[in-house]
Amino acid sequence: xxxxxxxxxxxxxxxxxxxxFEPLAEGRVGFYGCGPTVYNYAHIGNLRAYVTHDILTRTLxxxxxxxxxxxxxxxxxxxxxxNDEGDDKVLKSAEERGKSVLEIAxxxxxxxxxxxxxxxxxxxxxxxxxxxxxxxMIDLIKRIEANGYTYLSGGNLYFDVGKFPAYGExxxxxxxxxxxxxxxxxxxxxxxxxxxxxxxxxxxDHALAWDSPWGRGYPGWHIECSAMSIxxxxxxxxxxAGGIDHVSIHHTNEIAQSEAATGKRPWVNFWVHNEFLIQxxxxxxxxxxxxxxxxxxMDAGYDPLDYRYFLLGGHYRSQLQFSWESLETAKxxxxxxxxxxxxxxxxxxxxxxxxxxxLSEKANAHLAAFNRALEDDLSSPRALAELWGLIxxxxxxxxxxxxxxxxxxxxxxFGLAGEDRGGDDPEREKEIERLVAERTAAKxxxxxAKADGIRAILNEQGILLEDGPAGTRWHKxxxxxxxx
Ligand code: AMP
Ligand code: ZN
Numbered sequence: 292x293x294x295x296x297x298x299x300x301x302x303x304x305x306x307x308x309x310x311x312f313e314p315l316a317e318g319r320v321g322f323y324g325c326g327p328t329v330y331n332y333a334h335i336g337n338l339r340a341y342v343t344h345d346i347l348t349r350t351l352x353x354x355x356x357x358x359x360x361x362x363x364x365x366x367x368x369x370x371x372x373x374n375d376e377g378d379d380k381v382l383k384s385a386e387e388r389g390k391s392v393l394e395i396a397x398x399x400x401x402x403x404x405x406x407x408x409x410x411x412x413x414x415x416x417x418x419x420x421x422x423x424x425x426x427x428m429i430d431l432i433k434r435i436e437a438n439g440y441t442y443l444s445g446g447n448l449y450f451d452v453g454k455f456p457a458y459g460e461x462x463x464x465x466x467x468x469x470x471x472x473x474x475x476x477x478x479x480x481x482x483x484x485x486x487x488x489x490x491x492x493x494x495x496d497h498a499l500a501w502d503s504p505w506g507r508g509y510p511g512w513h514i515e516c517s518a519m520s521i522x523x524x525x526x527x528x529x530x531x532a533g534g535i536d537h538v539s540i541h542h543t544n545e546i547a548q549s550e551a552a553t554g555k556r557p558w559v560n561f562w563v564h565n566e567f568l569i570q571x572x573x574x575x576x577x578x579x580x581x582x583x584x585x586x587x588x589m590d591a592g593y594d595p596l597d598y599r600y601f602l603l604g605g606h607y608r609s610q611l612q613f614s615w616e617s618l619e620t621a622k623x624x625x626x627x628x629x630x631x632x633x634x635x636x637x638x639x640x641x642x643x644x645x646x647x648x649x650l651s652e653k654a655n656a657h658l659a660a661f662n663r664a665l666e667d668d669l670s671s672p673r674a675l676a677e678l679w680g681l682i683x684x685x686x687x688x689x690x691x692x693x694x695x696x697x698x699x700x701x702x703x704x705f706g707l708a709g710e711d712r713g714g715d716d717p718e719r720e721k722e723i724e725r726l727v728a729e730r731t732a733a734k735x736x737x738x739x740a741k742a743d744g745i746r747a748i749l750n751e752q753g754i755l756l757e758d759g760p761a762g763t764r765w766h767k768x769x770x771x772x773x774x775x
Contacts, residue, residue: 299354299666301530302608304538304562305461309668312561314529319357321528322348323520323559324415325537326362329399330384333406334582335598335613336568336575340534342599343565343607343669345412347532349702350665361523362415363516364403366396366422367499367509382499392499396422406585409595411704419519421510425501427518428510432487432503434552445478446491448505452483455547459483461562462539485544486511513544517552526553532563565607575613588618596705597622603671603703625705631682632696632707639690640719654691657681661699671703678703723754727763730756 299312314320324344327333333341344360351358366381385395404414421428432448435441440454452458475482490506500507520528526549533542542562549558567574575582588598601621605611650658657680664673678699682692700707730745746756749765757764 297354297666299350300668301561301563302668303560304542304564305557305559310561312529314356315527315560318355319359320351320530321359321361321524322351322530322532323361323363323516323524323528324531325516325533325541326364326418327399327403328365328380329396329403330380331399332584332586333403334575334584335588336582337534338406338410338412338585338598339568339602339607339611340532340565341407341412342410342602343563344415344532345704346603346607346665346669346671346702347530347563348413348415349704350669353701354666359417359524360413360415361417361419361520363519364396364400364418364420365512365515366392366400366420367425367515393422396420406595409585409589410599411596411706413704417523419523421515421519422499424515424519424522425510427522428514429488429501429503431518431521431548431552432505432510432514435487435548438551438554440547440551441487442480443505444480446489446506447478447486447508448488448490449479449484450487450544450548450551451480452485452547453481455551457550457556458547459543461543461546485513485540487514487548513541514548516541517545517549521549521553526555527557528559530561530563531559532565535564535566538562538564566610568602568611568613570613583613591615593618593622594625597625599704600625600628600675603675606668606670606672608668628679628682628705629707632693635682635689635693635696639688639693650695651687651691653684654681654687654695657684657687658695658698665702674699674703723749723765727756727765731763 300309301312302309322344324341327337344362348358348360367379381392381396385392388395390398400420407414432441435450436448440451442449442451488503488505488508488510490503490508500509520531531542531545546558550556569575570583585595585598589595597618598621601613601618602611604621657677660680661674661677664670664677667673678696681687681695681699684692687695697708726745726749730742733739733741733745749756754765
């Protein structure tokens with residue numbers, strides 16, 4: 292039988308090498324992924340970042356880790372240039388639309404989670420808004436200041452990169468050069484210095500302002516991620532992720548602030564960055580106009596999961612070119628996949644291979660190859676190919692193939708578990724309802740042995756029962772752990 296290593300190897304931007312992942316605390320993973328700036332709809336490039344986070348957390352969970360996934364919502368402080376120039380994105384959007392900042396932030400936060408839900412992206416364990424954590428940001432800045440890394444200039448409090456020798460270790464030299472082309476702010480000692488707290492600035496009329504030891508004002512963008520990740524994950528944690536554009540400024544500055552405040556290095560062990568989704572014109576971005584949203588895909592007749600399928604066909608560290616033709620290809624492939632799952636469902640009479648009796652060697656080999664693909668720096672294209680290999684293998688019995696496909700889907704997230712259920716097989720659904728009713732009747736007459744027996748039979752078939760005040764509900768087990 293093929294053996295899995297059971298270890299995840301990840302490419303770490305810090306050190307630019309592929310390393311075996313080891314968590315700080317056994318069995319647990321602290322993961323922070325930079326969230327959206329809520330001044331507009333997410334474009335499909337942004338969604339690539341969140342699908343990457345999703346594949347990472349789902350893989351870790353499937354491997355048995357207890358993952359705390361934290362995501363911030365940037366509703367203040369992100370200027371149009373990452374390097375402290377331009378307007379506050381949310382404020383500008385509010386002004387243009389004649390709404391309050393909070394209305395805008397609320398509206399686009401909801402729109403964001405609608406999108407992620409439609410794409411089957413699991414909700415993070417903690418979602419935290421910048422505006423609700425300004426106290427934590429001020430406390431962190433105070434620590435940075437007490438340790439001697441700041442200066443006041445032109446009314447703003449700056450981080451002095453000259454005092455932090457390890458500055459920039461996340462970015463290679465050419466990124467650094469690109470940074471130095473940024474327009475000079477005369478208040479800065481070094482062009483790479485950045486604002487921790489704005490008091491006097493171009494935005495005297497900033498709608499959101501807080502009192503602080505440095506005067507009434509608002510935080511810089513980078514400090515929010517340091518403050519909130521430390522608040523929820525501690526002063527050192529396992530993995531931090533974001534798009535590749537965050538490497539040279541945002542994440543570089545986050546590291547400097549956090550390590551300057553706590554004195555602990557490294558702040559984060561693994562840095563994971565997804566490459567861009569590109570169009571003919573180049574990188575898709577909110578500012579370049581003409582960006583495509585999930586809604587545009589849906590209006591053109593695509594299911595959000597077609598787009599998820601399209602994304603998983605590329606490795607997260609390779610640029611991915613979006614085109615309607617390749618989305619069409621993904622759509623057709625996903626349709627065939629669903630069709631195949633339905634055929635397997637019918638072929639097995641809705642019964643999934645039994646966990647108790649174990650898997651055949653063949654099925655096990657497919658699962659092991661699938662695991663290896665994901666454990667090899669989250670290779671979703673290979674994992675997808677392994678799923679296809681499994682469901683097309685004539686030597687794997689239908690129920691077993693179905694069970695393994697559903698298990699693989701715990702990471703792929705195409706909703707395969709529901710595909711062989713319900714409307715497609717009303718007879719089967721009736722049978723489940725009948726057994727559930729029989730169990731309820733048995734419980735009423737205190738025949739617990741019979742009730743437990745029925746539950747065991749259903750569990751064996753991949754049906755989970757939940758007893759609640761409104762009676763017993765049932766659903767298919769989302770996944771199946773045999774074979775790991
Ligand atoms: P934002 O809402 O602009 O802060 O960006 C949200 C996330 O999307 C960040 O992690 C960005 O790095 C990422 N991102 C932005 N543009 C793209 C793109 N074209 N392809 C993939 N990821 C992107
Ligand atoms: Zn961030």
